[in-house]
Amino acid sequence: MEGIHITLAADTLGEFFGIPITNSLLTTGLVFVLLVLTAFLVGRSPKLIPGRVQSFFETLFETIFTYMAETLESRELAKRYFPLIATIFLFVLTANMVTFLPGIESIGVKEGEHFVPLLRPVNTDLNVTLALAMISFLVIELSGIFVLGFLKYFQKFVTFTSAVGFAVGFLELIGNLARLVSFSFRLFGNIFAGHVLIIVVIFFVPFILPVPLMLFEVFVGFMQAAIFALLTLVFVKLAVSPVHEEH
Numbered sequence: 614m615e616g617i618h619i620t621l622a623a624d625t626l627g628e629f630f631g632i633p634i635t636n637s638l639l640t641t642g643l644v645f646v647l648l649v650l651t652a653f654l655v656g657r658s659p660k661l662i663p664g665r666v667q668s669f670f671e672t673l674f675e676t677i678f679t680y681m682a683e684t685l686e687s688r689e690l691a692k693r694y695f696p697l698i699a700t701i702f703l704f705v706l707t708a709n710m711v712t713f714l715p716g717i718e719s720i721g722v723k724e725g726e727h728f729v730p731l732l733r734p735v736n737t738d739l740n741v742t743l744a745l746a747m748i749s750f751l752v753i754e755l756s757g758i759f760v761l762g763f764l765k766y767f768q769k770f771v772t773f774t775s776a777v778g779f780a781v782g783f784l785e786l787i788g789n790l791a792r793l794v795s796f797s798f799r800l801f802g803n804i805f806a807g808h809v810l811i812i813v814v815i816f817f818v819p820f821i822l823p824v825p826l827m828l829f830e831v832f833v834g835f836m837q838a839a840i841f842a843l844l845t846l847v848f849v850k851l852a853v854s855p856v857h858e859e860h
Contacts, residue, residue, distance in 0.1 A: 619809055619812065621739070621805075622738075623637040623733055626729070626731065635733070636731055637734070637735055637737070637738035639731060639732055640735050641735050644708045655667060677695070677702070678691055685850055690853070697752060698846050701748075701838075701845060705736065705745070705800065705841050706839075708741075709835070710831070712834070717732045718732065720732065736800055736805075737808050738801075739797065739801050743793070745796070745800070746792070746797035749796055749844075750793050750796070754852065756852050757769075761853065761855065770782045770786040804834070807830040808830075810826065
């Protein structure tokens with residue numbers, strides 16, 4: 614369609630020591646800088662009587678930690694996994710919110726007949742969501758092995774006590790492997806679909822209508838961040854639970 618250029622893959626802007634630099638990678642760097650800067654500004658001088666910003670982050674982290682402790686039924690496990698779960702939530706949320714900053718996909722260069730933006734929404738790149746899914750998958754599986762031991766964790770998927778038990782274990786193994794696909798494509802699909810919808814609406818109806826759609830996508834971005842973090846937490850809980858508790 615003339616006037617609209619939508620690509621599934623991120624555009625390569627150049628190379629750095631043979632490593633391709635894409636526009637989604639640049640946006641990822643921007644997200645990283647924003648998170649580090651926020652952490653520095655909020656945590657550099659904590660006060661006994663906190664201000665509004667410090668109170669907001671303390672309340673946020675306390676709410677997340679309390680929910681994790683209740684879900685995992687252990688404050689020690691909550692302390693262990695809090696950095697991962699909180700980081701996943703904050704990274705995905707910030708990446709989704711950065712999408713609405715001025716300059717995202719509006720500043721770029723002309724290559725032939727197509728406009729190539731310098732910054733592309735992070736989670737519209739399947740490589741990013743797949744990388745996040747791989748991190749979650751490895752943490753989930755390694756958690757089960759370290760907490761239960763390799764043999765006990767292996768028994769969740771392979772058991773010869775009965776034909777039904779063997780079938781259930783095999784299906785559980787397939788379900789575990791499918792998490793890589795479900796994690797990555799759920800986040801990618803929702804964010805990319807909303808991104809394309811907004812582009813099309815802005816092209817045809819540039820006034821008024823895009824605003825409520827953007828507000829809805831802000832809600833979707835928050836929900837996707839929460840879902841990704843919560844699913845990681847729940848699967849960690851299932852991984853570290855003994856076999857008899859699952860039954």
